[in-house]
Amino acid sequence: MHEATVAQFILEAISAEAKKQKARPIAAKISCGVFNAINTETLKFAFEAISIDTVCENLKLNIEQKPIKAKCKKCHATFEFDLHESKCPKCRHDDFELLPDAPLLLEEITFEDK
Ligand SMILES: [Zn+2]
Numbered sequence: 001m002h003e004a005t006v007a008q009f010i011l012e013a014i015s016a017e018a019k020k021q022k023a024r025p026i027a028a029k030i031s032c033g034v035f036n037a038i039n040t041e042t043l044k045f046a047f048e049a050i051s052i053d054t055v056c057e058n059l060k061l062n063i064e065q066k067p068i069k070a071k072c073k074k075c076h077a078t079f080e081f082d083l084h085e086s087k088c089p090k091c092r093h094d095d096f097e098l099l100p101d102a103p104l105l106l107e108e109i110t111f112e113d114k
Helices: 002-021 040-051
Strands: 025-033 060-066 069-072 078-080 096-098 105-111
Touching: 002 025, 002 040, 002 105, 040 060
Parallel strands: 025 060
Antiparallel strands: 025 105, 069 078, 069 096
16 A cells, blocks of 8 residues: 555654654654645554554654646746646747656654753
């Protein structure tokens, strides 16, 4: 299962950082592209399951899905791709290419105050 692998990756990354900071992580924010095919609910569930008895137990996971970006072939403007308005917002041209989806990123970790 894809989400389980991702959850494991996040848990390890947060645990390593917690060890470095010598603090207990209470929340973390991750982001990924909308086409990354990660089910956020499944991911949260998988994370909760594997974080029991680790430093990350009860950590609040926030997952932000980033919109996909597109680049206009005419004026080369980059913009957020919108399914309902598939035109370049700058020149109204409708010939553009989609840019690669945003990778999965661990954006920030919130630690408990000592
Ligand atoms: Zn354009």
